[in-house]
Amino acid sequence: MLGCGYGVGAAKLMAYLWAVARVRVTLEEAKVLVDAYRARYRMIPLLWKRAEAALGAMSNQTAFALDTRRLMYTDEHGICLPNGLHVRYPQLRRSPDGWTYESKNVRTKVYGGKVVENYTQAIARIVIGEQMLAIAKRYRPVLTVHDSVAIVVPEQDAADAKLFVETIMSTAPKWAPGLPVACEAKVGKTYGG
Secondary structure, eight states: OHHHHTTOOHHHHHHHHHHHHOOOOOHHHHHHHHHHHHHHTTHHHHHHHHHHHHHHHHHTTOOEESSTTOSSEEETTEEEOTTSOEEOOTTOEEETTEEEEEETTEEEEEOHHHHHHHHHHHHHHHHHHHHHHHHHTTSOEEEEETTEEEEOOOGGGHHHHHHHHHHHHTSOOTTSTTOOOOOOOOOOSSTTO
16 A cells, blocks of 8 residues: 555566565556556545656746645755755756656656655654654653654553553644544553563
């Protein structure tokens, strides 16, 4: 699902399914899966096209809103995120094979689906960062992994802490009302248990 959301094609899906899950599918079967995803989630390919247009706007150093509320837009630095930071593509160029940018002295391919992946991860980091600040007003975060936050509290405070964390992490940021966020919290004596 995640890969399809970021534009994975049939050949990459076929290779991924084998490498990660040891599931063999033919190229034709992988294409059916990709096509089914794109048919079911018709707005996602439109989002990739919008992100591809943003690459053109960045290359021309013109303003372009990626969303209707203008939470993210292009400017002379890249894609401006809701917190003012940017997703950047240094030395962005269009070649016959598509868009590339400079990353660690290597030309790196970028396309609409990859841009969507980049800014989705950046926004997720902004959201969890704000959540951690809110949690820190009551409990000290000791670890974060992707979209998880761990806190350490006395055992007698565990139920209240769990409810507090679930409430904070299930509340959309003020700048993105309606953003679907949710939380499943667990209590354990160790991070894994």
